Amino acid sequence: MLCKTGSRIIKLNEVTRLEETCSRLLSFCNSNVLKEGISVHSPIIKLGLHDNLFLNNNLLSLYAKCFGVHKARHFFDEMPYKDVVSWTGTLSAYVKAGNHNTALQIFDSMLVSGQCPNEFTLSSVLRSCSALGEFQYGACVQAYMIKQGFDQNPVLVSGLIDFYSKFDYTDEAYKLFNYVENHDKVSWTMMISSFVQDQRWNQALQLYVDMIEAGVPPNQFTFVKLLAACSVLGLHCGKLVHAHILLWGLKLNVVLKTALVDMYSRCQSMEDAVKVSNLTPEYDTLLYTAMISGLAHNFMFEKAIVAFREMRISEFVPNNFTFSSILNVSSLTFSLELGQQIHSRVVVAGLENDVSVGNALVNMYVKCSDNIGDALRVFRGISLPNVISWTSLIAGFAEHGFLLDSFHLFMEMRAAGVQPNSFTISGIIGSFNAAELLPQTLMLHGHAIKTNLYKDIVVQNALIDVYARLGMLDDAWQIVHMMSHRDAITYTSLASRMNQGGHHELVLSIFTDMYNDDIKIDAFSMAGFLSTSADLGTMVTGKQLHCHSVKSGLGKWISVANGLVDLYGKCGCISDAQRAFGEITVPDTFSWNGLISGLASNGYISSALSAFDDMKLAGVKPDPVTFLLVLSACNNGKLVDLGIEYFQSMRETYDIEPQMDHYVHLVDILGQGGRLEEAMEVIQTMPFRADALIYKTLLRACKAHRNIPLAEDMAKRGLQLDPSDPAFYILLANLYDDCGRHDLGEKTHKVMSEKRLRKSPSQSWVEIRNKVHLFVAGERLHPQINEIYKKLESLEAEFKNHRYHQGMGVGDSYYHSEKLALAFALLNTPSKTPIRIVKNSSICKDCHNFVKFVTHLIDKEIIVREGKRLHSFRKGECSCTGC
Template identity: 60%
Template sequence: MGIQDDLYLSNNLLSLYAKCFGVVTARHLFDEMPYRDVVSWTAILSAHTRNKQHFEALELFDMMLGSGQCPNEFTLSSALRSCSALGEIECGVKIHASVVKLGLDLNPVLRTNLIDLYTKCDCTVEAYKLLAFVDDGDIVSWTTMISSLVETRKWNEALQIYVKMIEAGVYPNEFTFVKLLGMSSYLGLGYGKLLHAQLIRYGIELNVVLKTAIVDMYSKYRQMENAIKVSNLTPEYDVFLWTTIIAGLSQNLLVREAVSAFIDMELSGIVPNNFTYASLLNSCSSVLSLNLGEQFHSRVIMVGLEGDIYVGNALIDMYMKCSRVTTNAAKIFRGIASPNIITWTSLIAGFSEHGFEEVSFQLFAEMQAAGVQPNSFTLSTILGACSKMNSISQTTKHHAYIIKTKADDDMVVANALVDAYAGGGMADEAWRVIGMMNHRDPITYTSLASRLNQRGDHEMALQVIIHMCDDGVKMDEFSLASFLSAAAGLGTMETGKQLHCYCVKSGFDECNSVSNSLVHLYSKCGSMQDAYRAFKDINEPDAVSWNGFISGLASNGYISYALSAFDDMRLAGVKPDSVTFLTLTFACSHGGLFDLGLDYFHSMEKTYNVAPKLDHYACLVDLLGRAGRLEEAMRIIETMPFRPNSLVYKTLLNACKLHGNVPLGEDMARRCLELDPSDPAIYLLLANLYDNAGLSDFGEKTRRLMRERGLRRNPGKCWMEVRNNIHLFSTGQTSHPIIDEINEKLELLITKLKNQGYGYQESHDKLYHSEQLAVAFGLLSVPTMAPININKNSHICLHCHDFIMHVTQVVGREIIVRDGKRFHVFNNGQCSCRGH
């Protein structure tokens, strides 16, 4: 039509493009316009600001000034908002000068923008000076400053401004309270309730926005009854209020109620949005309900939200957590046009959790190639994958990337590095990372202690307490649980009692994780009375509590009590899990209750819907083997739904050794060596089988073959706690401070045994075993009336077992040995294991 140069029409077209087709299309038109006025510049500048393209907005502002155009209040407002978003205080001050120069400093919109700028840029003095020019009753400026302080997480300053506002006689409105209620997540429920009381006192009208903020506040503190009560105070509902209610119910694991609220929402005629479906899918992930998640997935497809980033992220998380396969999550990922950092992190974490760590590493590289930079959660997730693989090469590779990107300043990432190095056995490197951290928290030290525990380095784990105290970091319930576990691993009763005292003083004895660790500690130290007291102090014992108690009774030889405790567990309404049945099978195996053990095993799946795992089959083989039912045990191995590992074959080989079945034992040894040819325990079991069967030549040949192949058994070690000191003993030891007195005592004991006709025979290796050295040291060091407590890192050998039984008959002392599986209480020539 030839009217493209009409400025009025061009400006209207520019506004149309900016609102309907996006900022890129609008910018093309703007660049082609031959004439531009203040309206043109303001339209394109505000379009960039609305689309969060703040750098481009400020560049346009400079171009406008360079073109000679004078900005108006709307131009200046958009420019100030971009300065606030970028924290550009210098540019903001220049614009403020322009505002004053143009005589617009009394404009309420610009004043509000300036207050927002100065507050977000830590210039609260300047912002407060601007408030001094506010007309009485101008709540907008006050609320803007409060809002800016809340957004920049300056909670105390926001409260101070709120108090000054009240003192100035300016009363809050619904928007003020919405902003203040946003802080309740950080300042506590009491603060939120106080604000709720104040808005009632001021007679603030409860519109749907304010109602949503109050509901959200109560939901975050698990006060769903109050949240629902507030939502019902007025009849107005919108999609945001319904979504807040559904999200609150989901976060509190009230999934049934969340689904019911979703149905009510639809019946009321309000259409759910993407956040509604994301909340419902998150609730499915929380309770691991794949069936419910798939139903919501179908609804998502019906309403066309499958490609939405928030819904897509929730779907990936749901499928990764609820499904045994990763294909569905991968398919959802491919359907998202622009995956964000949450999408990538959820996918990486999911593959790692499913055991595909290598895929996680590939995805991490693909994410970077796609231009998405990892955040602290992504980095901690990928380091978790390194830790699961025990891959030091991957850990060091990603550590290098973290240093390069300066992400090691983040405590979450640094803690994940500590965990990865400690999990890979590089404790020194983990300590080095800790030393380089600016700040440390309980998670830092808990990660290190728990990893040291997993690797059996309990003494080093307890040393972490000293470093933690020197650093001024207080123990929490998780670190206490790790330290109690370390004390249990060492069997150090005194250290454990000191930690128990700290638990009581700090109030952590009310936490189930700590209470469960106390039960474990006292059980491992052989003090079932203390373990029982710790168990009875638990308000609501869960499956972990019961399992720890039952296991403690079984390992201490109280088999009938352990089985009785299982009955009590069922009567208490606590569902047994796979660990429970592993413990029961162990108890029956070591208690000689073989048929009962079989009944428990068969009831797992039939009665309790607990699928047996490989460990359960290994325990069943042990039970049948101890009963002498070797052929039946062999049939179990051949028919079980898992591929047998070396442990299963070794278990039956040990049973063959006990019952003298050489042909089957040789077959088991052959199968073991095919799977693990470098395990010296297989050679020693086979050699002992030959010895017991009177084939000592074959036994000697087997040991010689082991030595020729350069294989050595890890030396058996024992340790004792005497007067808060740990004394360590190993076979053939010569380094203990009083080793000469220990050897003298042993020679005297052996002479007494021989004189009384006990037929003592020297061990095969002609050396004193660690158990013997510990017994002699105990007789020299432990008070006469006290039992001698010895801890061992592996099973007690038959030679030492017989030796200690005879010693108790000669010296009249009780000796308690905790080996790798159970307690042996020796007294008057008898052992609590009764040969089982």
């Protein structure tokens, strides 16, 4: 009997030892996620331990980790006994697998079974509620927590904070956080994360300070969230948080390294990002992706490509974000070859259907390929294109000039059930630049109002821009006045379009509007206002803007500095233009172009060409605009052979293909130099179809050299292309008159009259005491018009006394706009103050002589600008060549 009992005890001890062994094996395999642990399942059954709840729960966990939720569910269903651990393990497996609906069904079954959930069960349920958008279900779960006394449980408090944050109820999450006492590091970190997610960066940082004062040590995830906030708050905050990581002695693992690299790269401190990445040898896909993205964000494109190659060599598999980042590099560098190589790797990786990669591919082909069909093919391959996909494609079609197609894609997008956002609407509207697209613009305007996108400032600014571009200024201003708030883009865009439309005198009033709206003038706004002042020739206003740019620090921006060079050059203050240029640390192409333009337009031809040589010596490559300026300088200086040489060097030396404007300048150079046949040969052999402008240019040269046959041919050809341009008739009629063929001149004027063609009225304007005064030929409405005519009469009398009247015309020229502007300026400016007049057309010979004679009588500098050319009159002389 004793033997039998001892035998049973021995067997019992053996089973216990085996049970312990199985338990240890399962625990070890669970900790290390080893599939081999499942082999223990068989001996457990053989030993009759299949009813052991502890072993079964371990097996359940191992099945879920190694073989997925379906195997785990099968095992769970066969378990004879289940406790809260069993239910929670199965529910958690479904949550991790992203099958949240089933997770909630299991939770319901658990409650029906009478099993009471614990904090871990409820935490998983809250995650599913967040993922499914089930706020009411989550609220019921919270009520259950309170009823069961879980309201102070730190695990569930963290879960609830995350739950409320996911529904954008950050304030409610913070109230809950303040209600609970004795938070652990998880709940502190979760609340910091909520503030970061809600873009309340400063509050996130303050909460970290409170956490330290409460004596709760942060962990790596706390710092990951704080570093995300510092990416916005700036480099100083980022370095402080980095110092705290060192202070707390946290191990610099790959997670922290990735967060630090991301922060430094977003703060444009890529050197620090690289240093951090090299502190330890550990790398992973996410860290490489952060490096590639940061290098691309900081325009270090070659290094980004090198990092991608290193990643491949290190055998780390790129993910969708890696491919998106490197495709962004190819888009920014316009490298189609690189983009195609990455595309092939995307296909091999099986990510061509991924929406983020697909969006990056669409953007790459839009930017790099001349064939918009490449982008369309990629787009059609995206399984579920989102609003970004559609917006990228629509913008691409617009950029390639397929404006109606972009609008049709917009309609297709809506039909597909994808709702456009403000960037979709503003992108299409921003591309519309022709009056015939007004119906589509109005339709998009209406859609924006119906969908409430109209309240978005991005859409409002786009509408203002398109209406101003189409000359509908009243409509543009109506939107401005309706906006709840305006920004710098609102006014800068409006000013730019008004400037382009020739409404210069109205643009400067926008500066006052910005001041009244308390909107800070930025570099782009300042550059725009300087451009307006330059076009208007408003020197006083320009100097005020210059002072403002110095005081505000905007003068350091190269766009503002270039604007100052342009302003002073166009106002005839070439020494100030050179001084502004000299203050630019590293002049770019625009800087040099502004200097060359200013020198050439003020008659300093040799200095302008010397500046061009200096530009080349400085290593700055000329662009097509540079050559337009150089050719114009050669034309003004009558340097025919040098102009031809520069034209030929464009293609031969600089690989710049001459465009129509360059050919117009070449024809003008040859024509004004008397080489009319060569000019005609250029027109006949150029790779473009001749336009009306080039015929008009040669016609003007024919007039100068009194070549009637060629002039008649040019007029005929030009009128075939633009029959409504009166300039052909006027130039031809004047040529006939100059050659003594008054009969043909009268006949030409008669034909012009029969066709009801009229020359655009000549306009001149002058700035007096910060106000622009505009004059047209024959002006009668100006408040001082009587005084102006009396001044002109007194000047005429003075001319006669000094015998300056020979060669001066009377009649119509007596009322030309520049004469009226000059008389007005003489009446309203101090004796030594220079007068600056801007004219919208060429100054006639009579008015040119008139201004010269005025400076004989009055010791005053008078500057008249016609287009891009300036005439500086002083002591009876003009700066222009040959006067």
